[in-house]
Amino acid sequence: MTQPQTLNEDDLYRTSSQYRLWSFSPESLAALRQKTHDLAIARAQQYAPDKTTLDCLTLEECLRLVQRYLDQIRTTNDHFKWPVTVKATAVQYLARFYLSNSPITYPPKEIYKTVLFLAGKTEGTHMKLSEYGRRISTPVEEIMAPEYKIMQALRFTLDVRQPYRGLKGVLMELLNLAGGKVGEVEGVVTDGAEALQEEMMSLEAPPNEAPTKWRMPAHGNVETKHITDRVNAAYASARTILDGPALLTDAYFLYTPSQLLLAALQIADPPLTSFYLRTKLPLHSDLRPKILATISACAELLGSYSPTQILSKDARAALEIKLEGCRDPSTRDLVGAHAVAKRGGGDDSEAEEKARRKKVAREKLARDGEDLFGPSLGGKG
């Protein structure tokens, strides 16, 4: 018998599809995108062989265009007033879709509405397709057409692990610490609830450039209500970062949900976050430097985002005109292809299936036949 082994949260996370299929190093992520792009360009040269110098989107332009539609999903989700979980799921679906598909093959403006509708279904918003289509003035056929393509590109993994529930947990813990209600934090020796509360009151002020709205009271006399306000302000600010930069950069591909939320909190209020981490991570822990370095790297990525990176309407239109010149003609009529496939005309998978079964049977027969009649005569005779 194998000795049973205790799983920690890291082990659990490693069984998730997000870790198994959708986590990368920066290098492997870049390499994958490059391959997808090269493939699309090679195809473009096939379907437009007469053009000696094909003027098509560069990889950089493709990424900018996709990013523009990640932002579009956020706006549309807010238009429907759907929960943030739908937003994050949909944004991540679109980002994942474009790891194995190029915008040259499937322009994002034909994909993103379907992605949001699909995310709404997996997260249980229960809006009817007809209503969804009506409210964004899009024919339902257009929304339905790429659904299977998207499922396929998502490799049929639909679960997106998100940092929101975790951030809420941190908020609750910090509020309890601020209220002097927590004396013992698992695994870490403290001097008790009051000492922790005192320590929280004497934390240095967040730096001026930190986005939290909380500021030290002018009289300098910090009381319980001040630290409670500080915690709430840090939460609100971190939440904004998770709604914006975390969704519009590669953060989900490179970091885990808990790294994302701690990085967001660190940007929001660094002294408060250091305090929180001290209550969780013993100072002598071997993992401490590694964890802190990862959080800082993640914070740096989130901090590098600026809203000016998002393409303007004109810049987007210009790229889409350029895309029109080299787009894959075989995927132009998604609605038509979808209708054909649904009628079963586009496929003979059953026939194909039969043919394959026959082939396997034939091969088996051939093998068995050889056995039955012994080895060829050249052998022992």
Add this chain to the structure above:
Amino acid sequence: MALSPAATMVTDSVTKAGTVKLSAFSTQKPLEKTSAATIKSLESAPLVNLADQLNDAERRKYVKGKKLGSGQYADVFSAHLSTNPSTLYAIKKIKVIEDFKDGITYDSLREIRFLQELRHPNIILLHTVYSTKNQNLNLVLEYLPGGDLLQLIQDTGGTHYGMADIKAWMAMLCRGVYWCHSNFVLHRDIKPNNLLIAASGEIKLADFGLARSFADPAQPMTYNTITKWYRPPELYYQAAHYGGAVDVWSVGCVFAELVGRRVFLGAIPDTDVNMVGAICNAVGTPTEDNWPGVSKLRGYIPVDAADVKPVRGKEHWMQQFRAVGELGVDLMMRMFALDPNARCGMEQALRHPWWTAEPRPSRNEDLPRRGGGVRQMGEDLKRRGGELPVEEEGRADKVARKLDFGAMKV
């Protein structure tokens, strides 16, 4: 390869040892590997995009065999690896539902979403999913030829089992449900015919068509879920916020059904009123005393003091369930606590002394089996969430409950 090399490793170690073994600092990047291999094979192949290639490669790995079952919602086929005819699978091919105009159905999406995440020896293993060109989803599932637990329970003439067997099955069920909950998944349809039996005798929790992930505390959820005979009182009282406790009640129902070999909380017709009546009779009437806050629930119906049935004591339970001993009865009673906050959680259930008391649970190879065979697997998998099996005569109790999307809050 929908499952990357690393993923296959996870799968294997889960199935074999019952625990997940992964090197803590694994730097393997599954997708990178797969795509590198794919790109390599591309040089001669036509320039098909990556997603299509991955899907086709997956599809070609399996050869579909005969149809095991056919339902309104799905067809189930036996299948084997094209490279090795002795490696068997079941393929659930989800049908396009004509009257559902909104694309892939909620049931299918939920089932795919959660089975992709849950890898555990007591949860049916989803090997992969692929689509065909005419847009059917095919779920490649592990092959479970042992029928389901309902068949064993109902075969009172032919199958005999005792406390050690019940303990073994219950332990497997509890581990499976515990795994769901630790992954933030509520199953919401635990019942004997969703517990399939593997060739090894192991029990596998199947049918995640009604599952959902834990909601944010403030987010309302539907109360119209879980097949009625296995549904806890708080859902009849229309609680909009709940957690793993709803599944624990269902586990308790399976436990009692295993011992009694009949449905524990059944009513015909199974109206809400009748069902609440059945619960009051068997367990006790929910009151503010035994369940603080119950009268605040939206669907709560006040009961005259004269009609209140006191919560059943240990002696009463012992009369019915002596077969599992005092400790077994103690565990069962904890699963049937009326107040969901007082009901035991799955971890608590697994820490109960009953498991380690004599007799030890039966070993897998010693468990009785009846062998409904693969045909039963076909029957079980073709259903959609919340559906009960059609009776032999084809009587119309086939839909235990329908999903009511209108009433669904989330």
